[in-house]
Amino acid sequence: MNKLVNLTIDGRKLQGEEGQTVLEVARDNGIDIPTLCYHEEIEPYGACRLCLVEVTKNNRSRLVTSCLYPIEEGLVVKTATERVISNRKMLMELLLARCQGVKVIEDMARKLGVDKPSFKPEYWEKNECILCGLCTRACAEVVGTSAISLVNRGVNREVAAPFLETAEDCIGCGSCVYICPTKCIKMEENGDTRTIVNWKATFKMQKCQKCGKNFAPVKQLEYFRKKLNLPEGFFDVCPDCR
C-alpha cells in the first residue's frame, strides 16, 4: 500500500493513498463532483472541466481539475465554492448551447440550476457529441485498437475514423457505444451482422455452435484470440454455453 496522505475536502478530514487524485478520494468518500469526461478505467483527461474544485495550499487558492490533481499532504479542497459553482454553471450553459435535446446534459444542467443558455437561441446547436474523448480513449487504452480518434482542431473538432471514412481497424466491440455519456454512438444488430453506424463499419457475427446465438463480431473474437494466444476455434461457443 502506498503512503497515506491527509487532506480536507469540504471540511471533512480524509485520507487517501499517495498517487490518488482529489476526485478519486472524494468519490471514495461519497462526495459528489460532477464529471462528463472521466471514467475510472481510463486515464483522466481534463477536457470537460466540470470537476473543477478550489484548492488551497500555502494560503493561495486556485481552481484545479480534480480528476487530474494529485492529492498532497495538508491540501484543503472545497468542491462547491461560489467561484466553482459559477464556473460550472457557465460550462453547463456552453454544453446546453451545444447539445440541445441531449437528456444527460439537460438533467445535469437542471441539477446545477441552469435551465437554458444565455446565448441567443438562434445559435443553439443540436449536437449530441460533447467531445469528451471517452470513446477514443477507450478504443486506444482499453481495447488497444485506436480505430477512431479526435480529428481537426478547435470548433471543427470531431470524433472520426481516419480520413472520415470507414473505420478499418474497428473490431466492432462496441466499447465506444457503451462508454459514451450521451449515447450518441449508434450500434445496430441485424441478424448475423452488427453495424456501428458512426464509424460506417459492419461486422459479421459469430454464431454459437451450441445455442445458435449471434454473440459477438468475428473480427473482435479473432482480435482477442490472437492477442491472448488462444487456440483456433476457442470462440466457436458463446460464453454462456462454454
Added chain:
Amino acid sequence: MAAKPKPKEKAPTGRVNSPKQLEALRAAIVARKNPKKPCIALCVGTGCLAYGCVDILQAFKNEITKQKLENSVDVRGTGCPGFCERGALLTIYPQGVFYQRVRIEDVPEIVNETIVKGRVISRLLYQDPNTKQHYEKEADVPFYSRQMRLLLDANSKIDPTSIEDYIGIGGYSALAKVLFQIKPEQVIDKVKKSGLRGRGGGGFPTGNKWQSTRDAEGDIKYVICNCDEGDPGAFMDRSLMEGNPHSVLEGMIIGAYAIGSHEGYVYIRHEYPMAVENVMMAIKQAESKGLLGTNILGSGFHFKLKVSRGGGAFVCGESTALMASLEGKVGEPRAKYVHTSEKGLYNRPSNLNNVETWANIPHIMLKGADWFSGIGTMTSKGTKIFSLVGKVNNTGLIEVPMGMKLRDIVFGIGGGIRDGKKFKAVQTGGPSGGFIPESHLDIAVDFDELTRVGSMMGSGAMIVTDENTCMVDMAKYFVNFLQEESCGKCLPCREGLKRMIQILTDITDGKGRDEDIELLERLAATLKDASLCALGQTAANPVLTTIRYFRDEYEAHIKEHRCPAGVCKPLITYSIINEKCPGCGKCVEPCPTKAITFVAKKQPVILDQEKCIKCGTCYDICNLKAVAIK
C-alpha cells in the same frame, strides 16, 4: 568581447579541443579582418528578402567585381537589424553609414559615390517623418538611439551562416569559461542571481526552472528551445534565430551543462525556412568545431542537439503541447500539476526556454549576474525585444531595457502615430494580450506592470492602434484568431470562444443585446478560471481590456447601432459632402459597383446608397475629404 590571444597556441583548423585553442582561433579570425577595410553589410533577413535583398546582394558583388574592388571591399549578408519597413537595409563599415529603402538600381551609385568617393547619398538616408531631419549613422536614428541592443546588436555585424564571424566577436567564450571555471550549481546560482525571467510569455524565473530540472530524478534530461513563435505581427525569435543562431546554441549548451542534460531539441516552425536552415547549419558548424556533440572543447561534457520542425499550430508554442508534438503525438496541452521539469518530454525531466531567454545566457555568464540585474526594474531584469507594429511611424524589431515607459516606446522609438492621427491603444503580448489606453501610457514596461493594467508581456508583440481603429472589431479579430487556433480539447476554450465570437459579431453587426457586455464578462471569467492551458486562460484579455477601457464603444454599437471609429460596415454609411465635392469625378471609375454618378464639373457627384458596398475606395481616393463616414 574578444580576448587577447595566448602567444604559443596554434589556431586549429578543425575541432577546437581547449579554451586555449578557441582563443587562438579567435585571434586568427580577428587578425584576418582588417577593421579599416570597407564592408557593405546588407540585411538578408526575411523582411528584407521581400525587398529583393538577395538580388541586391548579388548586384553589389557584381559591381565590386566589375570595378575590380574584390580585394579592397567586403560584401556581407547579415541578420535582421529590425527596421524592416525601411528595407532593404544597408550599413557601410567602417564609417557606419546607414542606408534604407535601398533598391537594386541604387547599387552602382552606392559603390561609385560612397565606397569609391566617400560621399554620402542623402536620398538613401533615414529622414524623420516628423522633423524631416536626415541621419547618417544607424546609431543616431531615433528608432535606434533609444534602444539597448544586447541581443540584437550582433545581428547586423555578423554573417549568421558563419561560425567564424560569431567566434570573431567573442562567441563561445562564455561556454569555454563555464565548462572550465564554473560548476553547474554555480551556473544556476548565477542565472538565479541575474533575475532573468522566461521571455516566452510566462516570465517564470529561469534559474528556478533550471534548478527544478537539475534536482528532478532521472538519468536522462532534456533541454528544449521553443522557437514556435506564432503571435500575429511578432518576429523576435525568428530574427534572433535567423540572425545569430550560435548565440542561442551557446545558451542551450551552457543550460544543458548546468542542468545535467546531454540531449536537446530546437522546436521551430516550419514556416520559418531561413531560421530552420540557419540553425541547422549552425549545429553542423558547432559540431565540426567540437563546440557541440561529444567532449565539447575537450571538457568531457557532451551534448547532442536536434532540430524538430513544427507544423504551424499556434497551440504548439504551449510547453506541454510542444512536448507532445516533439513526441510525434497530437499537439495538445495537458495539465501541468506535475511540472515538465519533473515529467516533460517522454515523461523525463525537461527544461524548456524560449529563444530569447537562451540568447541572454552567454551575456550573463560573461558579464555577470550583477551587470544583468543592473538593467531593468525591481522584478524584471535585462532587456526585452518587442516587435513594434501597427499605426506608428517607425515599425520594426526593437530591444529596450525593461522598465522603459510605454510612451517612450510608442512615441520615441515608434515616432508617434502615422499621418498625425490620435493614439488610441497599444496591444501587448500577442493575440491574448490586452489593450492599453492613453491613460496608462506612462507605465514602465515590465512583466508585472503589464499584467497590472490587464495585459501581459507575452512574447513581446506590440500592436499600436489609432483613432480609426474600432476596439470591438479589434477584440473580435483576436478572439477569432484564438478560436481558430484553439486545439478544442477543453470545453471552455472551444465552446467559449465560439460563443464569444458570435456575440462580438452580433455587436459589430448592430445586433448586440443589452446583456451582451455582462455575458462577455461572465464568459471571460470562465475562460480564465476553467481553461486547461494558457491559450484559453488568457484568450479573453482582448475582450476584457477593451470593455474595461473602451466600454463606451461597445455601448455605442449596442445601444445606438453606431461604430464610433467608422469601421464596422453594417453600422456605417458613406456619403458625399456636397459643399466639399468639386465634381472632379476621380472617384467614379474606381467604384467597383458603379454606385457613384458623375453629374457635371463643379457639381457634386451622386452616391447611390443602394449600390454602395462600403468598400471605402472613394474615401481613400478623395484628396479633398469630400467623402464622409457616419
